[in-house]
Amino acid sequence: MTAPEDHAGLSPDAPYTRAMQSLRQLLAALTPLDWASLGLFFVAWIGYAQFSKRHADGRGSLLAITNRVRRQWMLQLTYRDMRVLDGAVSQALLSSPSFFASTTILIIGGLLAALGASEQTSAMVLGLPFAVKTSTLVFDIKLALLTGIFVYAFFRFTWSMRQYTFGALLVASAPEAGQFAQLGPQSREEFADRAGAVVGMAAEAFNDGLRGYYLAFPVVAWFFSPWALALSTAGVLYVLYQREFRSEVLDALRF
Numbered sequence: 001m002t003a004p005e006d007h008a009g010l011s012p013d014a015p016y017t018r019a020m021q022s023l024r025q026l027l028a029a030l031t032p033l034d035w036a037s038l039g040l041f042f043v044a045w046i047g048y049a050q051f052s053k054r055h056a057d058g059r060g061s062l063l064a065i066t067n068r069v070r071r072q073w074m075l076q077l078t079y080r081d082m083r084v085l086d087g088a089v090s091q092a093l094l095s096s097p098s099f100f101a102s103t104t105i106l107i108i109g110g111l112l113a114a115l116g117a118s119e120q121t122s123a124m125v126l127g128l129p130f131a132v133k134t135s136t137l138v139f140d141i142k143l144a145l146l147t148g149i150f151v152y153a154f155f156r157f158t159w160s161m162r163q164y165t166f167g168a169l170l171v172a173s174a175p176e177a178g179q180f181a182q183l184g185p186q187s188r189e190e191f192a193d194r195a196g197a198v199v200g201m202a203a204e205a206f207n208d209g210l211r212g213y214y215l216a217f218p219v220v221a222w223f224f225s226p227w228a229l230a231l232s233t234a235g236v237l238y239v240l241y242q243r244e245f246r247s248e249v250l251d252a253l254r255f
Contacts, residue, residue: 044233049211090168
């Protein structure tokens, strides 16, 4: 007995069947080496993000050290009557994620345009020296992954912008220095902890967006070879580790 057909003459299972066929086609498009390199890329990204968070305080990462500076800034703010400098610094901090968010939108637009003309773009890229010969579907997968990375970075940059505005609100709403003196030293410490944490979270979101920018380079290398994806992933993580945990500026910021 056959399955009933709908008004279009298609079986109710037809959408599921087409979806499974598309999934099998997608899985078969990439070679085992491609899948291995891609898996290494995601494991390295997620693993390094977790590593940097867990070892930030113990090893003293760049973000952890600068968070202490941010808290110290908020503590010193409670002693000042005029806070024009604090407002200017807040505005300056906001400008960096704002710039990167605007730039990321342009990059996403360019990548979507490349996806819309993938056949022409694929032919152009495959004409480059040492570029691996792949199908248009594989090329689209690589472009889609690159687009996804920049979409993630955009969301992190815009969230950083919002958190910096929250920090600016805390700066603007802080009591006068005389009022802090009446409330006692504990009130100053509580404000510094709260405001410093908000600005620190904004910096962490900005750092995540920048990390996405760095890790977009291995995906660009994937256009040439799966081996290039794996090797460049390791190279980018090495650079990130050196800058976050072993850089000269980190030694200069320690106090």
